[in-house]
Structures are given as C-alpha cells and as structure tokens.
Amino acid sequence: MKKILIAALFTGLAVLLYAQQPPKPSVVYTDAFSLRLIGQVFPLKKSYHRIDTAAYADFSPGIKKLFTNGAGLAISFKTNSPRITAKWCVTNARQYDNMTPIANKGLDLYIKRNGKWEFAGVGRADAVCNEFVIVQNMDRTAKECLLYLPLYDEVKSLSVGVDSGCQISPGKDPFPKRVVVYGSSITQGAAASRPGMAYPARLSRALGIDFINLGLSGSGKMERNVADMLATADADAFILDCFANPSPEQITERTAYLVKVIRAKHPDAPIVMIQSVIRQSGNFDSTVQRLVERQNENTLKEYQKLKKEGLQHLYLISGANLLGNDHEGSTDGIHPNDLGFDRMLQVIRPEIIRILKSNQVIK
Amino acid sequence: MKKILIAALFTGLAVLLYAQQPPKPSVVYTDAFSLRLIGQVFPLKKSYHRIDTAAYADFSPGIKKLFTNGAGLAISFKTNSPRITAKWCVTNARQYDNMTPIANKGLDLYIKRNGKWEFAGVGRADAVCNEFVIVQNMDRTAKECLLYLPLYDEVKSLSVGVDSGCQISPGKDPFPKRVVVYGSSITQGAAASRPGMAYPARLSRALGIDFINLGLSGSGKMERNVADMLATADADAFILDCFANPSPEQITERTAYLVKVIRAKHPDAPIVMIQSVIRQSGNFDSTVQRLVERQNENTLKEYQKLKKEGLQHLYLISGANLLGNDHEGSTDGIHPNDLGFDRMLQVIRPEIIRILKSNQVIK
Numbered sequence: 001m002k003k004i005l006i007a008a009l010f011t012g013l014a015v016l017l018y019a020q021q022p023p024k025p026s027v028v029y030t031d032a033f034s035l036r037l038i039g040q041v042f043p044l045k046k047s048y049h050r051i052d053t054a055a056y057a058d059f060s061p062g063i064k065k066l067f068t069n070g071a072g073l074a075i076s077f078k079t080n081s082p083r084i085t086a087k088w089c090v091t092n093a094r095q096y097d098n099m100t101p102i103a104n105k106g107l108d109l110y111i112k113r114n115g116k117w118e119f120a121g122v123g124r125a126d127a128v129c130n131e132f133v134i135v136q137n138m139d140r141t142a143k144e145c146l147l148y149l150p151l152y153d154e155v156k157s158l159s160v161g162v163d164s165g166c167q168i169s170p171g172k173d174p175f176p177k178r179v180v181v182y183g184s185s186i187t188q189g190a191a192a193s194r195p196g197m198a199y200p201a202r203l204s205r206a207l208g209i210d211f212i213n214l215g216l217s218g219s220g221k222m223e224r225n226v227a228d229m230l231a232t233a234d235a236d237a238f239i240l241d242c243f244a245n246p247s248p249e250q251i252t253e254r255t256a257y258l259v260k261v262i263r264a265k266h267p268d269a270p271i272v273m274i275q276s277v278i279r280q281s282g283n284f285d286s287t288v289q290r291l292v293e294r295q296n297e298n299t300l301k302e303y304q305k306l307k308k309e310g311l312q313h314l315y316l317i318s319g320a321n322l323l324g325n326d327h328e329g330s331t332d333g334i335h336p337n338d339l340g341f342d343r344m345l346q347v348i349r350p351e352i353i354r355i356l357k358s359n360q361v362i363k
Numbered sequence: 364m365k366k367i368l369i370a371a372l373f374t375g376l377a378v379l380l381y382a383q384q385p386p387k388p389s390v391v392y393t394d395a396f397s398l399r400l401i402g403q404v405f406p407l408k409k410s411y412h413r414i415d416t417a418a419y420a421d422f423s424p425g426i427k428k429l430f431t432n433g434a435g436l437a438i439s440f441k442t443n444s445p446r447i448t449a450k451w452c453v454t455n456a457r458q459y460d461n462m463t464p465i466a467n468k469g470l471d472l473y474i475k476r477n478g479k480w481e482f483a484g485v486g487r488a489d490a491v492c493n494e495f496v497i498v499q500n501m502d503r504t505a506k507e508c509l510l511y512l513p514l515y516d517e518v519k520s521l522s523v524g525v526d527s528g529c530q531i532s533p534g535k536d537p538f539p540k541r542v543v544v545y546g547s548s549i550t551q552g553a554a555a556s557r558p559g560m561a562y563p564a565r566l567s568r569a570l571g572i573d574f575i576n577l578g579l580s581g582s583g584k585m586e587r588n589v590a591d592m593l594a595t596a597d598a599d600a601f602i603l604d605c606f607a608n609p610s611p612e613q614i615t616e617r618t619a620y621l622v623k624v625i626r627a628k629h630p631d632a633p634i635v636m637i638q639s640v641i642r643q644s645g646n647f648d649s650t651v652q653r654l655v656e657r658q659n660e661n662t663l664k665e666y667q668k669l670k671k672e673g674l675q676h677l678y679l680i681s682g683a684n685l686l687g688n689d690h691e692g693s694t695d696g697i698h699p700n701d702l703g704f705d706r707m708l709q710v711i712r713p714e715i716i717r718i719l720k721s722n723q724v725i726k
Contacts, residue, residue: 193694
C-alpha cells in the first residue's frame with residue numbers, strides 16, 4: 001500500500017514537471033531529394049543508388065544489387081533547428097550478423113563545428129520503415145549537417161525532420177574534389193559500427209575530399225565491365241582496395257587491365273593499390289592465411305610489372321600491418337571493427353595525403 | 364551457350380578438386396557443461412546464468428533477466444582438433460540495434476599461443492539455434508581454448524565440436540584471481556563487436572585475472588539488495604563502473620552504502636570507482652551533456668566524502684577523457700565502439716594495474 005502511494009506521488013510529480021515544460025514544437029518533414037545528395041560518382045536523379053545499374057545491363061545481378069546500397073552517400077543540409085529527426089524506409093533484406101543494425105540499415109549525422117565534422121547522433125533502425133530523433137536540445141545557430149545513409153541496404157525513401165518554425169535548406173557540396181575508392185566489403189564499410197565510420201567516409205571528413213565509396217561486398221573482383229565503368233568516372237584519384245575478393249589468379253589476370261583502362265582516361269591521376277587486410281581468421285587457420293599471402297604476393301607482382309612498364313603515378317600500400325599485431329582489429333576474423341579501421345587509417349591516411357600532395361590533388 | 368559450357372567446365376573442376384581432397388572427418392560434440400565454465404562470481408551447477416537469481420527473490424525482474432545474459436562467461440577447454448565448431452541455442456529476445464548479432468547472440472574463441480590469448484574465430488548467430496565452424500585448418504598440437512558466450516542473451520544449450528579421433532577436455536581456470544566489475548551496459552559490453560571485446564574480458568586476458576562481468580544494461584543503479592549481494596563475492600578487488608545508469612541524485616544517495624557494505628566484508632580489497640564515460644550524443648545535445656556532468660560531479664563528491672571519512676584503498680578514475688577527443692569512439696552516441704573501448708583501456712588499464720600492484724593483488 002505504501003509503495004502504491006509512493007508510486008502515485010512520483011507519477012503525480014512527473015505529470016507536474018511535464019505540465020510545466022513548454023510543449024515541444026511539432027516536427028516538419030522535408031523530402032531529402034529536395035536537399036543535397038552527395039557521394040554518387042555519376043549524379044542520379046531522385047535515386048539513393050550509388051550507380052544507375054540500368055545503364056550497365058551487363059553487370060552481374062549481385063553487383064547491381066550492391067550498387068543500390070547507400071554506402072558513402074550522404075545528405076548535405078543546413079538547419080537552425082534544435083532537433084533533427086528522420087523518417088526512412090529500407091528493404092526487408094536480411095540483417096548481417098557481423099554488423100550493427102545502425103550500420104546496416106540506419107543513419108549517422110555529423111555537424112560541422114569550428115571547421116571540423118563532428119558526430120551528432122544516429123538513426124536507429126529496427127524495421128523496414130523507421131522514425132527516430134537523431135539529436136535534440138541543440139542551440140539555435142545555423143548548422144551545416146551531413147546525414148550518412150545505411151552502408152548495406154537500399155534507401156527507398158528519406159525525409160529529414162526539423163522543429164516547425166525552423167529553417168532547413170540544401171547544404172553546399174562539402175567535398176569538391178573526388179577520389180574513387182573501388183573495393184570489397186571492407187571498402188563498403190563492413191564492419192564499421194555506424195555509416196560514418198566506414199573508412200572512405202572517415203577519409204572524406206579528414207581530408208575534405210569526397211572519397212566515393214564503390215565497395216562491393218564480396219564482389220569487388222575487377223571484372224572488365226566494372227573496370228570500364230570506373231575509368232569513365234570524373235575523379236582526381238583512384239584507390240584500388242579490391243584485392244581481398246578476387247582469387248590470386250584473378251588478381252594476376254585482371255589487375256593490369258583495370259589499372260591501364262583507368263590510366264588511358266586519366267593520364268595523370270594517381271592510382272593507389274592497397275594490398276588486402278590480413279584476415280584475422282588466418283591467425284590459426286593456415287589455409288586462410290596462405291590465401292591472403294598469395295593474394296598479396298600477386299598484387300605486389302602486378303604492381304611491380306606495371307611500374308617496370310613505366311606506368312607513372314601508380315602507388316602500392318602494403319597490407320602487412322593494416323590492423324596492428326594483437327589480432328583484436330576484426331569483428332569476425334575478416335572485417336575490421338572500428339579499432340581495426342582506425343589502425344588501418346593510421347597507416348593509409350598519411351600515405352594517401354603524401355600521394356595526393358605530390359600529385360597536386362591537395363596542397 | 365559458351366557461358367554455359369564454361370560454367371559446366373568450372374563445376375566439373377570443382378567436383379574434381381573436391382573429390383581429390385581427403386574427406387573431412389565427422390564432428391563429435393561435447394556438452395560444454397562437461398568442460399570448464401569460468402566467469403561466474405558464485406559458481407552455479409549447469410547454468411549459463413551469471414547469478415542464480417532464484418537465490419535473490421527481491422531483485423527486480425529487469426535485473427534478474429540481465430543476470431541470465433552470458434556476458435563475461437567463457438568455456439575453458441583443451442583440444443588438439445584442427446577444427447572447432449559449436450552448436451548453441453539462445454532465446455528469441457530481440458536483436459539490439461546497436462550491437463552485431465555476433466556480440467549479441469554469438470560466440471568468440473581465443474587460443475593461447477606463446478603465453479598470450481589470441482583471437483581465433485567467431486560463432487555467427489542468425490537464429491535461436493545455431494551451428495558454426497569457428498576455426499579450421501589448424502595444426503594438431505594441443506591448445507588451450509577460451510570460448511566466450513554471448514554478451515546480451517541467455518545461452519540455453521551449448522556443445523563444442525571437434526574432429527572425430529581428436530581429444531577435448533576441460534581446461535584449467537586460466538584466471539585464478541578475481542576482480543568483480545559492477546556496472547552498466549558499457550560494462551556488460553555494449554557495443555563491442557564480439558563477446559571477447561567487452562572491456563572486462565580484454566582486461567582479463569591482459570592481466571591474467573578474471574574480471575567478472577556484472578554489468579547490468581541500463582540497470583546498474585546501485586540498489587541496496589544488489590550491493591548486499593556484491594559484498595558477499597569472494598573477490599580480490601572491486602570495480603564500480605556504475606555511474607552512468609543512476610540519476611545524479613541516486614548517485615548521492617547510494618554510493619556510500621555500496622562502498623561501505625563491500626568494505627565491511629573486504630577490509631583490504633581495493634575498490635575502484637570509474638566515472639561515467641562522456642556520452643557522445645551530448646556532443647550537441649546540451650541536456651545529455653549536462654546530465655553526465657552532474658552524474659560525474661556527484662560521483663566525485665561521494666568519493667571525496669568517503670576519503671575524508673578515512674576509507675582506505677578507495678580509488679577514482681576520471682571519466683573526462685575515456686573515449687578520446689574526436690567523438691568517434693561510440694556506436695550510437697552512448698556506448699563505446701571497439702575504438703572507444705580501446706581508448707578507455709589505454710586510460711584505465713595502467714591505473715588498474717597500478718592499484719592492484721600497490722595492494723599486492725598482482726606482483
């Protein structure tokens with residue numbers, strides 16, 4: 001009885017406190033297509049796909065499907081709203097067992113402060129269609145915002161909500177120069193904990209350049225038709241992080257074509273090959289260990305052959321120590337976790353900066 | 364037609380290669396209860412619960428439920444099998460949106476090599492009952508293994524599989540001394556990418572001491588009945604990482620009781636209070652930011668009062684810089700990702716080592 005009385009008292013207090021607070025303003029939604037979508041290598045009209053796969057009929061069904069995923073896409077907008085919410089729908093595709101639903105199907109918001117992009121909040125996904133308050137209780141100054149789309153699902157619709165009476169408008173393109181990153185599931189973002197933690201996104205924010213995410217989970221195998229498409233991209237540099245998916249033999253067969261078809265269309269653009277991350281499942285599994293060794297041996301041989309042929313502005317970053325040496329840098333023995341990605345960035349970021357500087361892509 | 368012919372050729376080749384390989388031996392399963400379960404503060408008979416909640420009838424239903432989760436529990440065994448598999452069942456409880464299914468409901472295997480515990484492989488979970496090859500293609504030397512249980516679900520059954528003809532037997536207890544870690548969801552392991560990456564598990568492997576995980580997601584609020592239970596633990600030290608869940612007022616009301624009831628039963632055991640991790644959602648949300656500031660202010664005041672009263676072997680680790688300063692150390696604005704946990708360990712690990720050494724818990 002005493003407990004019930006106390007509970008009633010607390011409930012009464014809560015009601016009182018609630019009644020004393022000013023009512024929250026209602027949320028007004030804006031379709032994200034009327035804001036600015038960034039991250040597409042060939043800008044598409046009203047589509048959250050990375051590539052218009054209808055234009056590439058000969059791509060495999062698996063590759064087409066993966067190009068509908070939102071990895072690397074983001075909405076740039078400005079608002080003075082103290083609260084930012086989102087409503088979005090993805091597909092009923094399965095939740096991957098090595099990713100958080102936030103990374104797989106959710107959203108990730110960054111806001112610019114003192115010239116730096118800083119994490120503000122996430123959109124949590126637990127259904128096909130979701131609505132979530134990403135951040136609230138902010139001051140009312142105008143802010144530049146970047147809302148990252150899900151890494152491993154297709155966005156069917158997206159609206160951004162702000163408090164009624166506040167402004168929202170398209171942002172500028174924060175990353176005028178572009179580097180195409182072609183690769184594997186690791187490029188696509190498996191297994192970062194949220195969309196903004198995929199390593200190309202982290203490079204974009206750090207360098208102020210759009211590292212366009214063309215990671216293709218399990219399917220970054222340097223097929224000729226994909227290579228031909230990559231070569232037509234309007235980009236200042238190319239990163240080839242695609243040596244984890246092909247067999248060692250495919251690396252030998254396909255690397256030269258990929259590099260040369262890009263070089264033919266971009267005579268001076270730096271092309272950076274990154275050897276495969278060492279698979280942590282190969283820590284005890286000798287078959288896996290040997291496979292990655294052979295992939296990386298053949299990648300090195302192809303690089304050396306191309307250099308010997310006189311190919312300029314071609315670089316290789318070693319995969320030897322990308323995840324550190326304590327074997328804790330993966331989620332599942334294959335894909336880096338955020339710790340592994342951070343270690344990888346500590347190796348590749350200064351190398352990439354050095355290469356982009358020496359080629360006058362950045363100052 | 365040509366494509367079909369090529370496909371047929373490749374299929375034929377695969378069949379040929381497969382036929383040439385020796386057939387894999389069958390897998391023989393051993394119920395994990397006949398191996399060695401570690402990580403329980405009070406050892407239970409044939410139960411993968413952390414606490415026998417039937418013995419604590421007055422705990423809240425939420426706390427009872429959380430104590431059935433496998434966080435910090437592991438199976439210690441020895442085997443010379445080149446392949447290790449597992450069959451296990453969890454519950455149909457929901458998958459959390461800020462965790463990978465591997466961390467939430469899966470398994471994580473470590474093997475000792477040159478005196479160090481090293482990652483070997485995971486058990487991926489995509490159903491209530493799962494079977495998975497955790498590692499294979501290993502050499503046939505006898506190995507000490509530690510198989511971590513799911514962080515955020517209850518294990519209903521678990522069997523470990525090895526190749527027929529190989530041995531499997533209970534391992535020794537690898538961590539003879541014990542430190543009880545009582546706390547929040549962060550203690551329990553949200554949002555590490557896999558079970559072995561929860562920070563108490565990382566401390567155990569680094570220090571060779573069992574850091575018993577008594578993290579209670581959202582419910583680590585220092586209730587008196589929980590405090591009374593903690594005080595009865597047979598432990599060499601206590602870590603109180605429980606200042607993220609209670610309100611600032613509850614911290615003021617409850618901290619002294621918790622510390623003193625432990626001290627009464629353990630006159631010389633070090634008690635280490637860790638202030639709350641700064642919530643990254645408070646990076647722009649001023650209400651969240653202020654809440655954590657008040658939690659940590661009140662935690663500091665309680666620590667200072669207790670020191671002033673003459674309480675010995677009591678320590679405080681500041682929460683000021685546990686996740687670094689770039690705001691990238693969280694999965695969801697609240698819970699550290701593996702990068703955040705690694706930064707947290709870089710701060711707390713040397714502090715904990717210093718405290719345990721100065722109290723002769725370790726040499």
